[in-house]
Amino acid sequence: MSDIPLRTPEQAAKTAERHNRKLAQRFPLLADQLDVIGAWTPEKVLEDERRWRAKMDASDRRAQERGDMLRSLVAQRLTDDALSALDIYFRQVLPQNGGYWADFWWQKLKLYCPEMAQQKCPWVEQHDAFAKYESVCRTCGRRLTSVPADSPELAAAEADSSTRRAAEHGR
Numbered sequence: 001m002s003d004i005p006l007r008t009p010e011q012a013a014k015t016a017e018r019h020n021r022k023l024a025q026r027f028p029l030l031a032d033q034l035d036v037i038g039a040w041t042p043e044k045v046l047e048d049e050r051r052w053r054a055k056m057d058a059s060d061r062r063a064q065e066r067g068d069m070l071r072s073l074v075a076q077r078l079t080d081d082a083l084s085a086l087d088i089y090f091r092q093v094l095p096q097n098g099g100y101w102a103d104f105w106w107q108k109l110k111l112y113c114p115e116m117a118q119q120k121c122p123w124v125e126q127h128d129a130f131a132k133y134e135s136v137c138r139t140c141g142r143r144l145t146s147v148p149a150d151s152p153e154l155a156a157a158e159a160d161s162s163t164r165r166a167a168e169h170g171r
């Protein structure tokens with residue numbers, strides 16, 4: 001959760017004023033029709049901020065939940081002491097938000113339980129697609145089996161690219 005206080009109505013009024021002044025400088029011919037081209041009111045500034053914060057909070061909660069889930073997997077491999085040492089490290093050293101929490105436990109899962117990390121990889125659905133370009137997933141480290149060298153797909157792709165190369169040379 002964000003602990004930065006919300007803008008006061010006075011600050012919102014100043015923000016709106018500044019925006020409207022810039023708008024008038026940019027479009028001097030429309031300076032008397034600012035509300036048509038997007039003038040801000042203090043209410044709009046506050047409403048936008050509330051909406052933006054709600055979005056950030058929801059995203060932080062999702063990351064927090066992912067971190068909790070990853071931590072519970074790591075917990076299956078470590079002693080209680082080792083786990084609480086990691087909790088203490090996180091609390092003392094890293095910023096306290098969902099994004100850091102999720103990333104911290106993702107790194108620990110890769111370290112202590114690589115096969116579980118490969119199952120929980122956020123790109124697990126794309127592994128087959130990655131296999132055409134990479135031998136290892138850059139996120140979870142899983143070895144990717146690529147299309148066999150004698151597959152019809154690969155032959156077709158190669159034929160296609162050599163035709164294209166030939167066409168380019170011909171020009």
Ligand SMILES: [Zn+2]
Nearest residue numbers: 121137139140
């Ligand atoms: Zn992966």
